[in-house]
Amino acid sequence: MFSLLSLNRQCCHANITRLIFRRPFSQTYAAQARDTKQSKIRVPSKKALAAKQKRRAASTALKQGKLEQLTLLDAISTLRAVEVASPKAMYELYVKTEMGSGVAVPKGRFKLPKEAKARAEEKILVFAEGRQAEEAKKAGAHIVGGIELIEGILNNRVRATTYRSATSLIRAITPRLGRFLGQQGLMPSERRGTVTDDIAGYIERIQGTSEWKADKTGNIHMPIGSMHFSIDEVVRNFRHFMTSVKKATGNIKDNRQKETKKPGSLSHSVDLVVISKVLLSSTKGPGIRITDY
Incomplete structure (x- = not known):
């Protein structure tokens, strides 16, 4: 008997608690703030309405099959x-x-x-030595050197947006830089014409491009x-x-x-x-x- 009375009291207490803390959504703080906020209605100008109509007409026309x-x-x-x-x-x-x-x-x-x-500023790196290196510097190359540049490139201490190489150095740099620069699409390649002995002429052609x-x-x-x-x-x-x-x-x-292709060449x-x-x-x-x- 005592347990039944205790159970009834607990149920009544739970129902009263639910009724006290239950409130409709319209009385929440977010809803009250929304209702009390005075909304400002913007009236578009005639120019804006005309532009909107033109955009709608153009968009509708584009959806047509023709x-x-x-x-x-x-x-x-x-x-x-x-x-x-x-x-x-x-x-x-x-x-x-x-x-x-x-x-x-x-x-x-x-x-x-x-x-x-x-245009974004371009930084040209050229692998060349001797006379070709001097010509590359005069033509406007930003970085010129030989195999000593490899470590700096691999460590990201030496960076450029364009890489070119003389034919005498391409075999020396390919084993270490081929995969590293190749993944970025920057590795000099004979196939693409970015390995050449006319480095000065090549730099002059790409200036401003x-x-x-x-x-x-x-x-x-x-x-x-x-x-x-x-x-x-x-x-x-x-x-x-x-x-x-x-x-x-x-x-x-x-x-x-x-014109530059020679008989018997690759x-x-x-x-x-x-x-x-x-x-x-x-x-x-x-x-x-x-x-x-």
């Missing part, structure tokens, strides 16, 4: 309509390549007719202009960069390589890499497949 693939001029016009309220937006180029097994990742150098962004490089899956991303560029300027930048990509992927023959020709897709997009706009690249 606009999935456009010519370069039509794609530029569409993206300009989408970014009408963002004059600082950028045109972004995306190139998809299909690489076969054992094919090196495509990369090359370019200089746009009108720079889309400020930038390097592009595909990722491991063959994708290339590059800003090619700003929305305040004229249509002609964007077209010239697009064509110029695509020419560099086509040369690096073997879709256009490089006349300079053809072939330095570029393996053909298929360009499967070219898209042009903008900062906030969709990607548009280009048909006339």
Whole structure:
């Protein structure tokens, strides 16, 4: 009997406790703060409404099947309509390549007719000795030396963005630096033409240029202009960069390589890499497949 009375008292106490501490969600501190806060309603201007309508119209048009693939001029016009309220937006180029097994990742150098962004400062390291070392220094190389540079490179005390080598030193540096620089795509290579005895001429040719490089899956991303560029300027930048990509992927023959090739020498020709897709997009706009690249 005593146990039953004790059990009833405990149950009643638990029910009273639940009723005391139970409260609806509308009376929580977060809900009360939300209700008491005076919300300010922003009224968009006519210019903002017009820009929003243009963006919606352009986005709706892009979803239509007939606009999935456009010519370069039509794609530029569409993206300009989408970014009408963002004059600082950028045109972004995306190139998809299909690489076969054992094919090196495509990369090359370019200089746009009108720079889309400020170029990053380049630091050139050259493996050379004697007269070639002096010529490299005069041509503008930042770091010049022989096998004594290997330890500094492996320890990351010596760093550069571009590595070049004379033919007399490439066999000496390859055993220790081949895997280390190769993983970063920086190792000088006869196949790519970055091992040469005309180091001064090579440095002069690359002065003022930038390097592009595909990722491991063959994708290339590059800003090619700003929305305040004229249509002609964007077209010239697009064509110029695509020419560099086509040369690096073997879709256009490089006349300079053809002239320097000697009978009986090793072939330095570029393996053909298929360009499967070219898209042009903008900062906030969709990607548009280009048909006339």
